[in-house]
Amino acid sequence: MTGMVPGWNTLRQVGPAAAFYVLFFLGPLLILFLYSFWTMDGYTIVPGLSVASYVEAVTTSLYFAIIVRTVLIGVATAFLVVPIVYLLAYVMLFVLDDRNRRLLDLVLVSMFSGYLVRIYAWRTILGKEGLLNSALLQLHLIDQPLTFLLFSNFSVVVTLVGLLIPLALLPMYSSMSNVSREHLDGARDLGSRGFHLHRTILIPMTLPGLNTAFAIAFILSVGDFVVPTMLGGAQGTMIGNVIADQFKGSGSNWPLGAAMAFLIMAIMLAVYLVVTRALKWVTRW
Amino acid sequence: MGDAVVGTGRDAIRTSAPRRPELLFARLFVAIVLVYLFAPVVVTVLFSFTTSPRLSLPIEGLTVNWYANAFSNPLFGRALGNTILLAVVTALGAGALGVLFSFGLVVLRGRVRGILLTASLVPAVIPVLVLGIALAVFCNSIGLAQGIRNAAIGHILVALPFVILTMNARLETFDFTTLEAARDLGASPWQTFRDVTFPLIRPSVMGAGLLAMALSLDEFVVTWFNVGTEQTLPVVIWGLLRRGINPSINALATVVLVSLIVLVVLSNYLNRRKV
Numbered sequence: 001m002t003g004m005v006p007g008w009n010t011l012r013q014v015g016p017a018a019a020f021y022v023l024f025f026l027g028p029l030l031i032l033f034l035y036s037f038w039t040m041d042g043y044t045i046v047p048g049l050s051v052a053s054y055v056e057a058v059t060t061s062l063y064f065a066i067i068v069r070t071v072l073i074g075v076a077t078a079f080l081v082v083p084i085v086y087l088l089a090y091v092m093l094f095v096l097d098d099r100n101r102r103l104l105d106l107v108l109v110s111m112f113s114g115y116l117v118r119i120y121a122w123r124t125i126l127g128k129e130g131l132l133n134s135a136l137l138q139l140h141l142i143d144q145p146l147t148f149l150l151f152s153n154f155s156v157v158v159t160l161v162g163l164l165i166p167l168a169l170l171p172m173y174s175s176m177s178n179v180s181r182e183h184l185d186g187a188r189d190l191g192s193r194g195f196h197l198h199r200t201i202l203i204p205m206t207l208p209g210l211n212t213a214f215a216i217a218f219i220l221s222v223g224d225f226v227v228p229t230m231l232g233g234a235q236g237t238m239i240g241n242v243i244a245d246q247f248k249g250s251g252s253n254w255p256l257g258a259a260m261a262f263l264i265m266a267i268m269l270a271v272y273l274v275v276t277r278a279l280k281w282v283t284r285w
Numbered sequence: 286m287g288d289a290v291v292g293t294g295r296d297a298i299r300t301s302a303p304r305r306p307e308l309l310f311a312r313l314f315v316a317i318v319l320v321y322l323f324a325p326v327v328v329t330v331l332f333s334f335t336t337s338p339r340l341s342l343p344i345e346g347l348t349v350n351w352y353a354n355a356f357s358n359p360l361f362g363r364a365l366g367n368t369i370l371l372a373v374v375t376a377l378g379a380g381a382l383g384v385l386f387s388f389g390l391v392v393l394r395g396r397v398r399g400i401l402l403t404a405s406l407v408p409a410v411i412p413v414l415v416l417g418i419a420l421a422v423f424c425n426s427i428g429l430a431q432g433i434r435n436a437a438i439g440h441i442l443v444a445l446p447f448v449i450l451t452m453n454a455r456l457e458t459f460d461f462t463t464l465e466a467a468r469d470l471g472a473s474p475w476q477t478f479r480d481v482t483f484p485l486i487r488p489s490v491m492g493a494g495l496l497a498m499a500l501s502l503d504e505f506v507v508t509w510f511n512v513g514t515e516q517t518l519p520v521v522i523w524g525l526l527r528r529g530i531n532p533s534i535n536a537l538a539t540v541v542l543v544s545l546i547v548l549v550v551l552s553n554y555l556n557r558r559k560v
């Protein structure tokens with residue numbers, strides 16, 4: 001049995017990946033965290049232990065407004081993504097059950113249909129002379145192109161939701177496949193129907209999946225900077241743009257960018273905790 | 286069609302099977318979501334072949350000029366070479382690290398296993414922007430100049446959680462008594478791995494490797510912060526995007542798209558294969 005005892009052999013297997021994570025994930029995060037307490041003196045970075053960058057990030061009214069907008073966009077995106085993937089998983093597993101694997105494959109293929117590609121394509125679809133507008137014009141449903149479609153919160157949310165549905169579906173689907181058909185049928189036989197069935201049986205049983213789906217949708221939309229750059233327009237800046245600019249762009253300020261990155265991750269964690277607690281509470285009432 | 290026949294048979298067996306309106310609603314919902322997810326893909330491929338550079342309807346004519354245009358971009362060759370190099374390095378690196386790690390996890394039980402598995406998946410729920418800048422700042426502070434090497438480290442970091450997730454799912458259903466039998470018959474750990482374990486899990490390993498390749502091929506954010514002045518296909522596409530509408534973007538994007546879909550379909554097929 002010596003071979004099965006966790007020991008030297010296990011360490012050798014787990015070790016390399018663990019070392020890689022420590023060196024290129026934990027280490028860099030720690031250094032970025034240190035940087036968030038340093039300061040800029042002109043163009044040089046001065047090591048130290050100052051919260052000046054954090055103060056700057058929350059007291060500069062422009063940055064504060066951008067942080068609030070970003071969180072709202074993230075919440076809107078997640079609140080659209082979660083019900084969609086919940087329904088999708090439910091429908092795939094319990095309504096169209098004989099074809100769910102093929103459907104899952106299709107959704108997964110769309111996840112790998114190119115990140116930049118999909119963002120650019122939404123620009124083609126939603127533009128002033130884009131596909132949606134020209135289709136609506138030709139059908140005489142509108143006589144002026146709709147301008148709110150592109151370079152707006154609308155286009156940012158539409159694109160983010162589309163990007164994140166496949167990724168958020170994965171935990172939702174695996175969580176819902178743990179619910180047995182018999183369990184659900186039992187509840188139905190006892191007279192649980194419709195919304196009541198979801199609230200009392202399915203939602204409580206798939207809470208881990210719902211939580212992870214929310215986390216994926218919220219965190220990844222709040223952290224995105226490519227979508228607002230391409231589709232957000234002049235007023236559409238999100239915190240990701242500001243952070244990216246501090247490291248690769250005009251107003252390079254690493255300590256400020258680092259402070260913003262940790263601030264936004266703290267906000268992500270806080271929103272995640274609040275929403276998952278609320279969800280748990282709702283299913284108990 | 287055949288669906289209706291199957292549906293009736295199922296309804297007859299299970300009294301609580303979905304009722305008609307629910308089935309109709311379900312199909313409609315799935316159809317709408319699929320259109321939503323695939324509209325960008327269809328648009329990209331379609332407009333990579335149209336003559337009008339304005340990217341609007343109605344379509345005037347078809348052409349392959351945008352492909353010629355894209356391939357004659359002086360950056361294209363270099364970007365393609367780097368993209369392939371990164372994809373291969375990521376598949377090998379993340380594949381080896383992830384497969385070993387998943388094997389190590391299997392013999393661990395309970396809490397330690399859970400903690401290690403969760404910890405290994407954390408990079409997947411950290412914004413790639415943060416992964417990218419953290420790596421860039423780190424490499425800068427230890428004096429690693431930006432370039433393909435740094436980007437490769439970033440790609441492995443991005444792909445590793447997904448490789449572990451895939452391999453772990455596969456190994457949970459793996460029959461470990463086979464290995465004990467091999468050991469009982471006198472095989473060394475290495476012999477057991479080479480002659481018994483690896484041949485059994487090879488399809489899953491290749492599937493995970495292809496998944497890592499696909500993730501690398503599509504990676505933009507971490508690359509952008511770490512690649513310096515080098516080019517990859519997504520970096521070239523980003524450069525063109527910043528300069529405005531250009532139909533050769535659709536052609537380049539279609540090239541990336543087709544390679545991604547081939548990789549993912551193949552990966553999926555290998556992961557599903559029964560052993």
